[in-house]
Amino acid sequence: MFIYLKAKINGTMVSNKELQEKRMRGYFIAAASEILKGEGLRAVNVRSVSERAGYSFATLYNYFKDLNELIFICVNDFLEECEQMAEEQSQHLQPGKERLKMRMKALINYFTQYQGIFELCYIEKMNNAGSKQATSKMVYELTDRTADADITYMLNKKLLTDEEAEILKINLRHSLPGMMLFYLNRMQPVDYKDYMKIVNIQLDAALRNN
Amino acid sequence: MFIYLKAKINGTMVSNKELQEKRMRGYFIAAASEILKGEGLRAVNVRSVSERAGYSFATLYNYFKDLNELIFICVNDFLEECEQMAEEQSQHLQPGKERLKMRMKALINYFTQYQGIFELCYIEKMNNAGSKQATSKMVYELTDRTADADITYMLNKKLLTDEEAEILKINLRHSLPGMMLFYLNRMQPVDYKDYMKIVNIQLDAALRNN
DNA sequence: TTTATTTATTTAACATTGTTCATTTTATTT
DNA sequence: AAATAAAATGAACAATGTTAAATAAATAAA
Structure with missing residues (x-):
């Protein structure tokens, strides 16, 4: 029945x-x-x-279907988790540059803490073409999504021109994975504080804080 | 005997x-x-x-010793090859910003042409700890080495302060791998010209050309 | 409640890849 | 030419992803 x-x-x-x-x-x-x-x-x-x-x-x-499918699902879960983490860790801040910076640092913190997840999201050869497209788009746009609220705010407040906003997004999109890659492939065990100093410099440069 | x-x-x-x-x-x-x-x-x-x-x-x-050792040797060869390529492709230019930009583009061109080499250099988990240290140091410092002559020149000509030079180096060190990662993990087959437009924006931002 | 049938789970097996080792082949020395 | 050293190889093993036949469990029919 x-x-x-x-x-x-x-x-x-x-x-x-x-x-x-x-x-x-x-x-x-x-x-x-x-x-x-x-x-x-x-x-x-x-x-x-x-x-x-x-x-x-x-x-x-x-x-x-295979191990890849399972792993792709994990990627999506992790992305959600780290976006949420960035949100939580910056809850106490007002929208703007500082909050954006905090959120970017939260992303970096997440991926340096879970290196396997970084490898997985940004690196893993994604053998199976099936889920690849959708997932890798999600991965790229992680910084865009995480920065979106603050960039929109700054645009509205005329703290940023459209062009500057575009450049900022591109900069974050490229430099965050670059910084994580740096930490991941590091030779000697880099002091996390020293690493964060460099992260700060990089973020300040992207935000034109100097 | x-x-x-x-x-x-x-x-x-x-x-x-x-x-x-x-x-x-x-x-x-x-x-x-x-x-x-x-x-x-x-x-x-x-x-x-x-x-x-x-x-x-x-x-x-x-x-x-094993497959890893062989592959590490390849990495070193490739690094040399692409540094030399950057040198050759910018021979006709005078030292300075433009030559630096050309050299960075040459690096990107090399790695986007040979994606397997990029994966290998920046990504591959380098299973064997043995050669890892020396090699990954070589990989990171690729942009530093390639940019060195022009940055030194600009420092001497007072076109750049020490601090600006440091920031520039950090920026290139992070954003180049980031851009390559972007191209490698791309979802739809990105038009190389469109990609190069973004590369230009990123490099101009690093060089403060805007 | 017992039997038949469908569904879920597992064991066995195969393919691929990295690696080791005993054996064979080749080169060198006497 | 025989003895010895060096180099090259095939057989074999371990780890991993995957498939498919066999078993166990759940469900439906009698």
């Missing part, structure tokens, strides 16, 4: 089957995220993720 | 044995470089490199 029991997730009605499937996917996503944050990208593989999720490695393939 | 025949390589005397070993290494290095430039990083593996060099995969291990 075609009776589906319904359960509520995120405000939408779904069948039991969908609910269960969503939960299963959640277990694998959580497992992959944990490993990524803890041990980094290299430690993520079909077997390690499945084991942590409490299933056989083959079960993963019942819920994801 | 301990008689070694000598042969001249790069102006230094070496034994036959050393010469032969150097040649053998050269075959593998050339093979790896070709594959890197042609098919990219993903196509490089012990078997493909060895086959192109004309030997069994096991022979590679008689001349290199």
Whole structure:
């Protein structure tokens, strides 16, 4: 008989089957995220993720096309998480240059803390072309999204011309990944404070604070 | 008997044995470089490199500790090559801002042409800690080295203060890899001209040309 | 409640890649 | 030409991604 029991997730009605499937996917996503944050990208593989999720490695393939699909989902989650973090850490500030700076630093802080996530988002060869497009667009535009409110504010207040705003966005879009790359590939264990000094200089240059 | 025949390589005397070993290494290095430039990083593996060099995969291990060592050598070669390219392409210009800009563009041109090389230099997880330090230092400082002559010139001519020079170097060090990353991870096949327009804006911002 | 059928999970197996080692081939010395 | 050293190789192993057949669990039908 075609009776589906319904359960509520995120405000939408779904069948039991969908609910269960969503939960299963959640277990694998959580497992992959944990490993990524803890041990980094290299430690993520079909077997390690499945084991942590409490299933056989083959079960993963019942819920994801392949390992790549799972990893892409993690990327999107991480992006959301770090955007939210930037928002929270700058809540106490008024819109404008200082808040923008704080938000950019929050992004850098997030990715330097979770290096595996940076590698994943900006670097990983994204083997599967499928999800690549949408995801890499999301990654690029991370700085744009995070800077948007403050740049709009400054534009409205005539603190910035349209052209200056465009240059600022381009600058942030390029220099943030550059700075993270620098930290990631560092040779000697750079002091985080020293690193942040350079970050400050770079951000001040982008914001024309000198 | 301990008689070694000598042969001249790069102006230094070496034994036959050393010469032969150097040649053998050269075959593998050339093979790896070709594959890197042609098919990219993903196509490089012990078997493909060895086959192109004309030997069994096991022979590679008689001349290199592992695949990583071979790849690191390639990185160093590529860095030299692209520095030289920047030099050549700007020979006709006088020292100063314009030449610096041309050299930066030459770097970008090199890495966007050979994407596998960019991935390799800036991204690849450099699994083996051994050569990593020295090499990643070389990679970072690529923009510094390439910009050095022009920045020194501008300092001498008082076209730049010490502080401005420092900021410029930091800016180039971060934004060039950022721009390359952008091109590499691009979603839709970006028109190279459009890309170069953005590169120009970024470089002009770094050079305070606006 | 028992049986049949569908669904979910897992074990076995294969392909690819990096690496090691014993064996074979080649070069050198006596 | 025989003995020895050096170089090159193929067989084999481990790790990883993936597929597909076999098993277990859940559900529907009787």
